[in-house]
Amino acid sequence: xxxxxxxxxxxxxxxxxxxxxxxxxxxxxxxxxxxxxxxxxxxxxxxxxxxxxxxxxxxxxxxxxxxxxxxxxxxxxxxxxxxxxxxxxxxxxxxxxxxxxxxxxxxxxxxxxxxxxxxxxxxxxxxxxxxxxxxxxxxxxxxxxxxxxxxxxxx
Ligand code: 4NP
Numbered sequence: 001x002x003x004x005x006x007x008x009x010x011x012x013x014x015x016x017x018x019x020x021x022x023x024x025x026x027x028x029x030x031x032x033x034x035x036x037x038x039x040x041x042x043x044x045x046x047x048x049x050x051x052x053x054x055x056x057x058x059x060x061x062x063x064x065x066x067x068x069x070x071x072x073x074x075x076x077x078x079x080x081x082x083x084x085x086x087x088x089x090x091x092x093x094x095x096x097x098x099x100x101x102x103x104x105x106x107x108x109x110x111x112x113x114x115x116x117x118x119x120x121x122x123x124x125x126x127x128x129x130x131x132x133x134x135x136x137x138x139x140x141x142x143x144x145x146x147x148x149x150x151x152x153x154x155x
Contacts, residue, residue: 005153006037008079009112010097011089014042014072016135017124018089019052021112021142023060023067028146034154039083041075043096048072053128059135063143080105087112087145090123113141115148 009021018040025038042048050072051057060067077100079086086107088094094111101109113122124141127134 004036005085006083007039007149008075008083008086008107009038009040009089010043010075010086010093011040011124012042012044012093012126013047013128014040014044014074015047015050015053016056016128017126017138017142018042019067019070019072020056020060020135020138021087021089021124021145022070023065024139024142024146025149027065028143028150029153032150032154034150036153037083040070041073041079043075043093045074048074055127055132055135056138059132059139063139075100077102080107080109083107085110087115090126091121092123112145115152116141116144117148119144 009018011018022038022040029036052067052070057068080101084107086109088097088111097109113119127138
């Protein structure tokens with residue numbers, strides 16, 4: 001029997017972009033009545049155990065999504081067996097993931113914005129060193145991707 005879909009979103013710190021991607025996807029899936037497991041992780045370990053950046057929490061909250069309960073963790077090789085799909089938030093994250101992906105991985109690995117028409121190869125830009133406008137841009141990107149993923153897994 002095929003594994004039911006489960007999605008892991010991965011950025012660098014797991015405190016800005018990937019928790020927003022997870023939150024946006026969970027909200028879109030719930031609104032569509034779709035039952036798909038989702039999680040997020042970082043390629044780095046600096047923020048392990050911390051909640052999302054307060055600016056990420058704020059932009060999600062402004063759009064009706066609560067991500068305050070999420071806690072950062074670092075991606076592991078095992079994630080390539082636990083999840084059916086691993087999505088990198090930018091090309092550097094994708095290269096780092098490809099480097100730790102086990103030879104017998106069962107998960108598909110891809111770039112998140114590749115699912116959005118016209119955005120193939122694009123990064124979800126890192127808002128960490130920017131301002132609130134950057135977090136709004138992140139939210140716009142991850143919600144566009146979430147809608148496509150719900151279409152893909154809901155149909
Ligand atoms: P994220 O953002 O990868 O979207 O979670 C960052 C968070 C922290 C750092 C870099 C990016 N950092 O260098 O600590």
